[in-house]
Amino acid sequence: PLRGRSALVTGSTSGIGLGIARALAASGCDIIYTGFADDKVLAELQADFRKYAGITARYFPADLTKPTDVERLCTMAREHCADGVDIVVNNAGFQHTSPIESFPLATWDAMMAAMLTAPFLIIKHLLPAMKAKGWGRIINISSVHGLVASVEKCAYVSAKHGVNGLTKVVALETAGSGVTCNSVCPGAVLTPLAEKQIRQLMKDHNVDWNDAQAMLLSIQPSNDFVSTKQVTIKKKSNKIYKLVAIFNNIRYFRMLSVLL
Numbered sequence: 321p322l323r324g325r326s327a328l329v330t331g332s333t334s335g336i337g338l339g340i341a342r343a344l345a346a347s348g349c350d351i352i353y354t355g356f357a358d359d360k361v362l363a364e365l366q367a368d369f370r371k372y373a374g375i376t377a378r379y380f381p382a383d384l385t386k387p388t389d390v391e392r393l394c395t396m397a398r399e400h401c402a403d404g405v406d407i408v409v410n411n412a413g414f415q416h417t418s419p420i421e422s423f424p425l426a427t428w429d430a431m432m433a434a435m436l437t438a439p440f441l442i443i444k445h446l447l448p449a450m451k452a453k454g455w456g457r458i459i460n461i462s463s464v465h466g467l468v469a470s471v472e473k474c475a476y477v478s479a480k481h482g483v484n485g486l487t488k489v490v491a492l493e494t495a496g497s498g499v500t501c502n503s504v505c506p507g508a509v510l511t512p513l514a515e516k517q518i519r520q521l522m523k524d525h526n527v528d529w530n531d532a533q534a535m536l537l538s539i540q541p542s543n544d545f546v547s548t549k550q551v552t553i554k555k556k557s558n559k560i561y562k563l564v565a566i567f568n569n570i571r572y573f574r575m576l577s578v579l580l
């Protein structure tokens with residue numbers, strides 16, 4: 321259903337972004353994947369994407385904390401997709417936990433750059449081609465922390481609230497153009513990002529993996545993680561919202577908008 325379409329998925333070397341990139345590839349979409357990865361992981365990813373028949377998958381490196389890298393990524397993506405990128409999934413992100421009094425400014429700046437400024441720049445650079453052809457899908461992977469707060473996550477919560485604001489503005493500015501912009505606000509998904517938090521809780525509270533996991537899940541009503549494999553597009557669907565609908569089925573998951 322997405323054959324002939326192209327997608328840029330940031331943070332697609334791991335976790336949710338990789339799940340989304342695979343789901344798009346399985347649906348026939350050409351993929352640009354990006355994110356941190358060593359040579360071994362890149363070789364595995366290349367082999368993995370080769371399994372999807374009839375699509376191209378290209379890796380472009382970029383550190384999204386650096387606006388120059390983001391701009392270079394956009395230029396490479398535009399050059400790679402003659403007709404412009406059809407689908408943008410702004411997914412890359414990372415977590416740092418600390419009380420605000422000891423939260424390092426450099427970490428705050430890096431998180432804002434990767435999770436708010438990079439989506440802004442990517443949309444800014446790739447939207448014109450979408451508007452020109454009258455079709456485009458922008459999906460920002462926000463978080464439940466774009467809607468509510470938790471202690472010790474000042475930068476993450478601020479960046480994710482910001483992304484939801486950015487989403488709303490872009491949705492308004494693209495209304496009627498054939499381009500849509502939505503946020504997905506997942507609760508806890510068991511990825512390296514969540515595993516890092518579990519390890520931090522083990523250290524901070526001197527508890528084992530299971531107890532730390534229970535602490536992380538204590539605010540998630542389903543009391544369980546969502547797997548990245550649940551991020552999927554049903555066969556024979558041409559609607560991208562299938563990609564995000566799974567999040568809506570989980571009680572604590574919220575979608576900012578279903579304007580797709």
Ligand code: NAD
Pocket residue numbers: 330331332333334335336337354355356357382383384385411412413414434461462463464505506507508509510511512513514
């Ligand atoms: P992950 O750690 O598995 O993957 C993060 C991806 O982002 C990786 O590909 C990594 O290389 C990339 N990345 C990180 N910093 C980057 C940078 N500076 N430049 C370029 N790429 C960078 O994490 P995940 O859980 O899959 O997270 C993906 C998104 O989902 C994030 O935006 C995260 O905030 C959001 N999210 C995650 C959860 C969860 O519980 N895991 C919940 C809600 C929202």
